[in-house]
Amino acid sequence: MYLDELCLKAKNAKYSVAKLTREEKDNALNVIAKSLVDDEESILAANAKDIEAGVANGMHQGLLDRLTLNHERIEGMAEGIRQVAALDDPIGKILDVSTRPNGLKLTKITVPMGVIGIIYESRPNVTADAFALCFKAGSAVILKGGKDAINSNTAIVASIKKGLAQCGITEDAISLIEKTDRETTTEFMKKKEYVDLLIPRGGAGLIKAVVDNSTIPVIETGTGNCHIFVDESADFNEAIEIIFNAKTQRIGVCNACESLVIHENIVKEFLPKLYEKLSTKNVEIRGDKASCEALSEAKEATEEDFYKEYLDYILSVKTVSNTEEAIDFINEHNTGHSDAILSKNEENIRKFLQGVDSACVYANASTRFTDGFEFGFGAEIGISTQKLHARGPMGLEQIVSYKYLIEGNGQVRG
């Protein structure tokens, strides 16, 4: 009952959001950015309650850090919303026009998705980010954030609604599911009659729960068991810098390197040199037999290791005898996110770019670039690891749909 009412309001709101002009949307986003800055005091007070509860519940430091808002982070949220306002409008773009032999004129045009649902965990800044992107893409949004951030999210959503109301736009353009129990969340995943798209953002457990339970079309995001293959022709110094960057620049992200594949002809020479650099960050190596022989500090990897997204200072290492074997190994173990070859052999690079079945396949660069901002999209709502609809970083253009307008003068089918 609670959910049906909330979803119905969002469904009704989608029609008026869809009609807003670019100017109306951008103006509203700027007003909302100001509203958030103005409401800093109440948002921080709400956030303090969440932090207090987190500490009382023994929440660990990393999560507490993600949950914490402060002056800079609120300014950051507002600035993110202003940046989305500055991006091109993804709606109303003509993708194709044709006239059929019978005179029917077909126009394929981008339109809003309608109602987008986002299920996420404890980072309250996602609340503002996700709203801004969905709103600019002409959709109403229903947010289900983590229980730990409920007070922060409620305050942020209230501030956004206030900004919408100031602009004469329906406050139902954003809805927050305030019941944070698991049953309500599972029920939400089945509200197909109201919600056009559901995007889960968070850990593997959350994403699996959504995929298993949702009847709403889902875009799966985030899990990244990213590989780097070091071919025998790789430039060792360049390779060491790239791997060091991909493994250690930020360990908790989905585009970090988790698994190394090394050509057997170079493993003895390369791996100890690489380890010299990686050991400055205490990276643990879990290798197959040949890697362990090449590096005494390596621990033996289990088969399970090769499927793992560590999100930690750990790297699995597998040796192969050629590029084909590297491709097969990667396609068997990766998550379809990002994989790279480091090589100076053009033929091997071509084979790898063609053969690896991932959203983003790199040659001679760090996998850490898989990101909507780095790709020039100006924003990102997540990184898709499925093949339907959107693959890789998703910006505004990836959260719209299209329709056909067909104009005739009395055509009937014979």
Next chain:
Amino acid sequence: MYLDELCLKAKNAKYSVAKLTREEKDNALNVIAKSLVDDEESILAANAKDIEAGVANGMHQGLLDRLTLNHERIEGMAEGIRQVAALDDPIGKILDVSTRPNGLKLTKITVPMGVIGIIYESRPNVTADAFALCFKAGSAVILKGGKDAINSNTAIVASIKKGLAQCGITEDAISLIEKTDRETTTEFMKKKEYVDLLIPRGGAGLIKAVVDNSTIPVIETGTGNCHIFVDESADFNEAIEIIFNAKTQRIGVCNACESLVIHENIVKEFLPKLYEKLSTKNVEIRGDKASCEALSEAKEATEEDFYKEYLDYILSVKTVSNTEEAIDFINEHNTGHSDAILSKNEENIRKFLQGVDSACVYANASTRFTDGFEFGFGAEIGISTQKLHARGPMGLEQIVSYKYLIEGNGQVRG
């Protein structure tokens, strides 16, 4: 166990199918077309068993007709495959190229979906059609046809596999699930680790079962509660021809008109004239109060009528006082398939094309044109009624994915 083995073979096959050149694919399709023609005798013998069982089980005439193969229908299947061979290759198309400020070169390129699953009912010609489209799109296909057509499907698939083998292509490019019990089908819908996309083709019950149970990304197809809105400025004669065509040209299809929305200012004059024509095909009218007043032959519609896809000689009629009301009524009752306005008022036409939330929105033409062939796609694997990935008729371009190739020279993220 049976399913895992079959799915694993398809997954392995997808890599070699993905590598085939356009010439290899087109040549194989032509060989397969010939193989089907050559195997007419064995295919018809298998089909005779299905028909015999159908008759024994009291299968009704319409279904028996769909199930029946003959010389012309086998020639038709072969010709359909040859037509797919003649279409452009949808794979390897460069969608976008850019160079980032750091020198990384991004190429967005179309790639095969991988493994596509199709669940369908008793029409054995779908077996050949679906294979041809998926194969041309570079994917392996797993087919689950209706129990009633199992002998026919087995014979068709054997003939296709023979053709593949003649061309030195893995026979696992096509797989038929020969266990036709419901449990196996439901289990198949959860084989997410092997299957990239699942397309149900058939009635509302089949589609609902797939949406409710699948963990594989689904493209929902087919259900069409299509509306035609007759504005007060419509040309009556043109409107009568269009509605007659959309309602009666073929009643069992998803793009047939099921519901009429008429401006209240013209209902008294228009509806009796329309009925004169519709009654030549014995179309039953189920109307709201104003329609029943305008037409004595009309029966009173229930609220349920307005949500119904009749697939029969029945039409519901609702009167409205303006275009906005028509749009709201249609968005509430349609299935997102095809809806039309008949009007000579440009402003109302614009409003309607913008406001109706369907895959195909028409002005002054029959909804019966929603079809891959009519749209010039050269083929069709179904009509999507969801907004994710593909909307409306789906041809080859709608069953591929894309990936990013990122080429660098040592870039790391700062």
